[in-house]
Amino acid sequence: MKCLDTTFLIDFLKNRTEAIKKAEEIKEDVVITTTINVFEALQGFYFESNEKKIEILNDFLNTIEILPLNLSASFQAAQIRAKLMNQGKDINVLDSLIAGTMLANNCNTIVTRNKDHFERIKGIKVESY
Numbered sequence: 001m002k003c004l005d006t007t008f009l010i011d012f013l014k015n016r017t018e019a020i021k022k023a024e025e026i027k028e029d030v031v032i033t034t035t036i037n038v039f040e041a042l043q044g045f046y047f048e049s050n051e052k053k054i055e056i057l058n059d060f061l062n063t064i065e066i067l068p069l070n071l072s073a074s075f076q077a078a079q080i081r082a083k084l085m086n087q088g089k090d091i092n093v094l095d096s097l098i099a100g101t102m103l104a105n106n107c108n109t110i111v112t113r114n115k116d117h118f119e120r121i122k123g124i125k126v127e128s129y
Contacts, residue, residue, distance in 0.1 A: 001032060002107070002111050003031075003102050003109065004037065004064070004111050005098065005113075005114060006112075007112050008022065008111045008112060009033065009037060009060075011113070022111060022129035026111065030065075032064055032065045032067055032105075033064060033066055034068075034097075034098050034101040035067070036097045038057075038061060042054065067101050067107070068101070074097075076099070076101075076104045077099065077101070078096075080100055080103075091120060091121075099121045099124055103123055103124070108123055108125055109126075109127060110125070110127070111127045112128065113128060
């Protein structure tokens with residue numbers, strides 16, 4: 001199972017070559033995303049007032065599983081962020097929530113351009129493109 005990060009969702013919807021190639025590479029894998037990734041992508045498209053991208057994203061999201069932020073994910077995310085803060089390797093809250101949601105649902109691979117943050121998290125494998 002591979003989690004599609006916000007960077008991938010946006011790049012894929014904008015038909016960026018690297019994301020399209022990665023999509024082809026992982027087409028046989030089970031892919032998911034999280035409600036946090038959906039929020040981040042929608043926020044950007046609403047900011048741009050890009051109704052077409054919102055519609056395309058919604059259509060795409062109907063084809064994959066979307067993992068929710070729940071209590072277990074919240075506990076995981078809080079532990080991840082606190083540990084990284086104590087090590088002086090803090091990441092932003094949303095990335096912590098994404099990682100917590102992933103790990104709470106037995107997903108340990110993320111497809112992203114944001115390697116730096118996710119590589120800091122024990123138990124998360126990063127696939128960049």
